[in-house]
Amino acid sequence: MKLRPDGKPTEEYRIAVLASGRGSNLQALLDAIEGGSLPARVVGVFSDKPNCGAIALAREAGIATVALRPRDFADRDAHDEALFSAVAAVQPDLIVCAGYLRIISAASVRRFEGRMINIHPSLLPKYPGLDTHARALAAGDAEHGASVHVVVPELDAGPRLAQVRIPVLPGDDAAGLAARLLPREHALLAATCSLLATRRLDIGGGRVRFDGRDLAAPLQLDAHDQLQEA
Numbered sequence: 678m679k680l681r682p683d684g685k686p687t688e689e690y691r692i693a694v695l696a697s698g699r700g701s702n703l704q705a706l707l708d709a710i711e712g713g714s715l716p717a718r719v720v721g722v723f724s725d726k727p728n729c730g731a732i733a734l735a736r737e738a739g740i741a742t743v744a745l746r747p748r749d750f751a752d753r754d755a756h757d758e759a760l761f762s763a764v765a766a767v768q769p770d771l772i773v774c775a776g777y778l779r780i781i782s783a784a785s786v787r788r789f790e791g792r793m794i795n796i797h798p799s800l801l802p803k804y805p806g807l808d809t810h811a812r813a814l815a816a817g818d819a820e821h822g823a824s825v826h827v828v829v830p831e832l833d834a835g836p837r838l839a840q841v842r843i844p845v846l847p848g849d850d851a852a853g854l855a856a857r858l859l860p861r862e863h864a865l866l867a868a869t870c871s872l873l874a875t876r877r878l879d880i881g882g883g884r885v886r887f888d889g890r891d892l893a894a895p896l897q898l899d900a901h902d903q904l905q906e907a
């Protein structure tokens with residue numbers, strides 16, 4: 678892919694977003710595109726929940742949407758195959774799972790190998806799965822955070838690209854911790870997608886490379902929303 682003198686790709690970088698919830702991470706990507714820090718276009722939003730906020734946000738923004746309810750399909754694999762065939766149809770360079778609450782089949786993960794990432798609300802490898810904030814509090818962790826990782830068939834087990842850390846404060850409950858983490862997630866996801874869109878970060882071929890070198894540890898988001906090597 679040729680890059681312009683300003684480092685931005687000459688052709689648009691096409692992002693498909695999968696979501697099941699309110700869509701604040703989707704909105705963060707749209708804001709970053711609008712603000713000029715993310716040289717990309719969201720070419721489709723896909724969900725298992727037709728009435729979720731992310732689908733409504735996408736429609737409002739004039740972005741193509743496909744929402745398929747699992748209960749309308751014979752089984753998980755049939756739903757998964759239908760949804761990811763719709764994803765393939767928009768020819769994305771990157772698929773971003775942003776609160777997509779379905780475990781994706783190994784076949785669909787392999788179909789988009791090297792092109793699918795997820796934002797997860799924990800400092801992986803701690804707390805894969807759900808209810809991460811409550812689990813961090815129950816463990817008495819002094820810090821919590823979020824991770825962007827490559828999606829592999831095993832849940833939340835893929836190579837980690839970037840992380841952001843926040844302190845756990847006295848009196849935090851799960852909802853308060855989640856609310857304080859969310860804006861940092863938005864910055865983390867947008868910054869990571871910017872590095873992917875400008876090809877500084879490469880997740881193809883089963884490896885993670887940053888500025889042409891193997892990435893040994895996840896990049897860390899600093900107080901200025903810039904990603905720094907650990």
Ligand SMILES: Nc1nc2c(c(=O)[nH]1)N[C@@H](CN(C=O)c1ccc(C(=O)N[C@@H](CCC(=O)O)C(=O)O)cc1)CN2
Pocket residue numbers: 774777778779780781782783786795796797798805806807827828829830831832833834835
């Ligand atoms: N094969 C993979 N699929 C997904 C990954 C992944 O790394 N590999 N990341 C997730 C996102 N995720 C956490 O970040 C996550 C999504 C869904 C679940 C889960 O248990 N889902 C249940 C249904 C839960 C519900 O409907 O409330 C299920 O699918 O049966 C855990 C973690 C995206 N998918």
Ligand SMILES: NCC(=O)N[C@@H]1O[C@H](COP(=O)([O-])[O-])[C@@H](O)[C@H]1O
Pocket residue numbers: 696697698699700701702703731775776777778796797798806807823859862
């Ligand atoms: N295991 C996946 C998971 O829990 N993802 C989390 O869902 C939320 C989606 O919010 P949003 O719909 O406002 O973007 C985000 O906090 C994201 O980290």
